Amino acid sequence: MIDRLQQLRTELLEHNYRYYVLDEPTISDAEYDRLFRELQQIEAQHPEWVTPDSPTQRVGAAPLTALGAVRHSLPMLSLGNAFTPDEVQAFDRRVAEGLAASGQLTAGERAEYLCELKLDGLAISLRYEDCVLVQAATRGDGQTGEDVTANVRTIKAIPLRLRRPVAGVLEVRGEVLMYRADFERLNVSQGEKGQKIFINPRNAAAGSLRQLDSRITASRHLRFLAYGWGQVDAMPDVATHGGMLDWLAELGLPVDSHRRCVRGAQELLDFYTDVGAMRPQLPFDIDGVVYKVNSLAAQRQLGFVSRAPRFAVAHKFPAEEATTELLDIEVQVGRTGAVTPVARLRPVFVGGVTVTNATLHNEDEVRRKDVRVGDTVVVRRAGDVIPEVVAPVLDRRPPGASVFVLPTECPVCGSAIERLEGETIARCTGGLVCAAQRKQALAHAVSRRALDIEGLGEKLVNQLIDRGRVHTLADLFTLTAEELAAFERMGERSAQKLVQAIDKARHPALGRLLFALGIRHVGESTARDLARHFGSIEALMQADEHALMGVADVGPVVAASVAHFLAEPHNRDVLRSLLDEHGVEPVAEAGPLRETAIAGRTFVLTGTLPNWTRDEAAQRIAAAGGKVSGSVSRKTGYVVAGDDAGTKLTKAQELGVTIIDEAGLRELLGED
DNA sequence: GATCCTCGAGTTCC
DNA sequence: CTCGAGGATC
Numbered sequence: 001m002i003d004r005l006q007q008l009r010t011e012l013l014e015h016n017y018r019y020y021v022l023d024e025p026t027i028s029d030a031e032y033d034r035l036f037r038e039l040q041q042i043e044a045q046h047p048e049w050v051t052p053d054s055p056t057q058r059v060g061a062a063p064l065t066a067l068g069a070v071r072h073s074l075p076m077l078s079l080g081n082a083f084t085p086d087e088v089q090a091f092d093r094r095v096a097e098g099l100a101a102s103g104q105l106t107a108g109e110r111a112e113y114l115c116e117l118k119l120d121g122l123a124i125s126l127r128y129e130d131c132v133l134v135q136a137a138t139r140g141d142g143q144t145g146e147d148v149t150a151n152v153r154t155i156k157a158i159p160l161r162l163r164r165p166v167a168g169v170l171e172v173r174g175e176v177l178m179y180r181a182d183f184e185r186l187n188v189s190q191g192e193k194g195q196k197i198f199i200n201p202r203n204a205a206a207g208s209l210r211q212l213d214s215r216i217t218a219s220r221h222l223r224f225l226a227y228g229w230g231q232v233d234a235m236p237d238v239a240t241h242g243g244m245l246d247w248l249a250e251l252g253l254p255v256d257s258h259r260r261c262v263r264g265a266q267e268l269l270d271f272y273t274d275v276g277a278m279r280p281q282l283p284f285d286i287d288g289v290v291y292k293v294n295s296l297a298a299q300r301q302l303g304f305v306s307r308a309p310r311f312a313v314a315h316k317f318p319a320e321e322a323t324t325e326l327l328d329i330e331v332q333v334g335r336t337g338a339v340t341p342v343a344r345l346r347p348v349f350v351g352g353v354t355v356t357n358a359t360l361h362n363e364d365e366v367r368r369k370d371v372r373v374g375d376t377v378v379v380r381r382a383g384d385v386i387p388e389v390v391a392p393v394l395d396r397r398p399p400g401a402s403v404f405v406l407p408t409e410c411p412v413c414g415s416a417i418e419r420l421e422g423e424t425i426a427r428c429t430g431g432l433v434c435a436a437q438r439k440q441a442l443a444h445a446v447s448r449r450a451l452d453i454e455g456l457g458e459k460l461v462n463q464l465i466d467r468g469r470v471h472t473l474a475d476l477f478t479l480t481a482e483e484l485a486a487f488e489r490m491g492e493r494s495a496q497k498l499v500q501a502i503d504k505a506r507h508p509a510l511g512r513l514l515f516a517l518g519i520r521h522v523g524e525s526t527a528r529d530l531a532r533h534f535g536s537i538e539a540l541m542q543a544d545e546h547a548l549m550g551v552a553d554v555g556p557v558v559a560a561s562v563a564h565f566l567a568e569p570h571n572r573d574v575l576r577s578l579l580d581e582h583g584v585e586p587v588a589e590a591g592p593l594r595e596t597a598i599a600g601r602t603f604v605l606t607g608t609l610p611n612w613t614r615d616e617a618a619q620r621i622a623a624a625g626g627k628v629s630g631s632v633s634r635k636t637g638y639v640v641a642g643d644d645a646g647t648k649l650t651k652a653q654e655l656g657v658t659i660i661d662e663a664g665l666r667e668l669l670g671e672d
Numbered sequence: 673g674a675t676c677c678t679c680g681a682g683t684t685c686c
Numbered sequence: 687c688t689c690g691a692g693g694a695t696c
Contacts, residue, residue, distance in 0.1 A: 334681075334682060336680095357685090358683090381684090386683060386684055387685085425681090521680070522680085523680045
């Protein structure tokens with residue numbers, strides 16, 4: 001009996017592999033089902049023989065109450081975009097120059113790329129430990145994603161165990177997606193059951209993957225295609241991205257077969273054209289193609305800019321466009337007084353959602369596009385998210401449509417609208433006299449990245465300001481549950497919860513409090529820098545412009561803005577009142593700048609490190625809050641030197657910058 | 673003085 | 687996500 005069980009498992013795994021990975025099934029679905037049921041029966045008789053990697057163990061488990069958070073060991077990055085042939089040529093030129101500079105490419109030689117489809121699904125990371133799938137996580141913000149292990153185990157295209165031995169950790173990255181045919185069928189059955197109809201395969205895949213009840217996921221026919229990797233303990237002996245993909249395929253992971261290895265910009269563009277032609281015949285949606293420098297050594301050489309690799313780019317298909325009528329152009333007033341024209345549109349379905357509003361950014365933008373109220377306009381979703389008015393359809397302009405003129409007075413408070421010379425943004429001069437600005441300022445102060453007060457949404461903010469109950473941040477801390485319960489759409493329970501949330505905000509991290517104040521030019525990051533540098537509100541309040549300039553990334557403009565804010569008696573009063581009367585006690589930032597070796601410091605990597613690639617080292621430094629820069633200067637904190645270090649090491653010695661090796665870096669990072 | 677990069681600010685929809 | 691602008695670097 002146990003022999004038969006082993007045999008069934010092996011056969012079913014093989015058929016799975018043929019079906020999902022090789023796309024060459026050798027038996028019918030009915031035959032597969034027969035084998036599957038036989039295995040189920042044997043396992044039912046002998047529960048002690050059931051193992052977690054058995055093909056029967058993909059049926060889903062009992063619902064969870066929430067998806068847990070998973071921190072990626074290496075961040076999941078995003079890619080830069082290209083939309084035009086010019087941009088692709090510019091990308092190729094940058095790559096060629098970068099590689100020529102390091103001698104990896106001789107002049108006139110064309111760089112080698114691996115071209116792939118850009119799948120329109122959800123990026124996930126699969127973690128295998130000693131060949132066994134142990135965890136699956138969504139991309140999330142790139143640093144932290146959601147734990148979707150239970151759901152991912154139900155996706156038949158994803159092996160629960162690798163087909164070849166791989167020691168230690170292997171993180172596989174790829175896209176979970178739904179085939180168009182499966183999507184159509186799902187919507188039919190959803191419709192019959194009177195359940196939610198999905199707008200597109202991407203949304204359906206996302207909704208299915210994030211189910212709390214993995215039994216639902218199991219019924220949804222999700223697919224998976226691998227395109228990359230994260231942590232790899234046992235790196236195979238391959239030199240190219242293409243080689244890595246071949247290796248992943250050998251391990252039993254599905255990899256899309258439309259990849260192509262090419263040289264130079266023209267061949268990249270040819271791939272784009274070819275893929276565009278076959279796009280309607282593909283079984284799944286794509287939103288473009290991806291070009292990656294093929295050589296892994298060359299990839300390391302090129303490195304990263306901020307969160308995106310320099311060695312890869314996504315060449316996107318043009319966004320879907322639609323035409324609709326521009327009903328009106330209204331202006332909004334932001335928290336800094338910025339006056340923004342907004343297009344009110346006749347609702348139109350484009351790129352998977354119904355669009356009714358679109359920003360027009362500023363006065364110049366409206367002029368440049370020459371859109372007028374009454375025009376028929378072309379609308380698209382830029383970057384597939386934010387709606388954008390592209391241009392008017394001039395043939396259909398109604399006679400007498402007049403050019404848009406920005407009002408000279410604020411529509412909310414009547415103060416003058418002013419546009420300083422050389423600035424693109426016009427601003428309401430009303431300051432806190434303007435209710436719109438007070439509302440936005442309060443909404444900003446309580447937002448998640450600032451004081452993080454839950455339960456204080458737009459509606460309530462509006463009421464608090466309109467009734468004159470809250471004028472400054474300090475007033476917020478005088479609210480009681482009794483009076484809040486009397487506001488519209490507020491019950492006793494929500495009122496009490498809100499008061500608790502406000503109470504919790506009495507001990508914010510100093511940086512969050514500074515960010516909450518809404519000082520011009522002081523965002524989340526600068527606020528944290530200020531908090532770390534000065535350590536307390538009191539110390540900051542005594543700082544003059546000169547002292548402020550001493551903070552990293554603070555120059556004359558930011559220093560003047562902060563000094564101006566602090567010089568304003570009204571602002572000082574609010575701060576004093578917060579601290580002295582309302583029991584607000586900011587807590588010093590965790591890990592102040594002077595006390596951690598990594599956070600806020602700049603690292604330069606040079607030479608070959610013994611165990612880490614440069615990318616890995618860079619990503620680990622970034623994960624610990626450090627910065628990685630390409631060149632050595634006096635502001636460089638550390639130079640991490642490996643074998644064959646070049647001129648950067650010499651320069652570091654000249655400038656007296658601390659030089660460490662990989663072991664030293666590990667020590668700083670707190671690893672063994 | 674030019675250029676690259678990061679940060680701030682504004683915005684949409686579900 | 688995107689633009690503009692401030693800051694740092696070359």
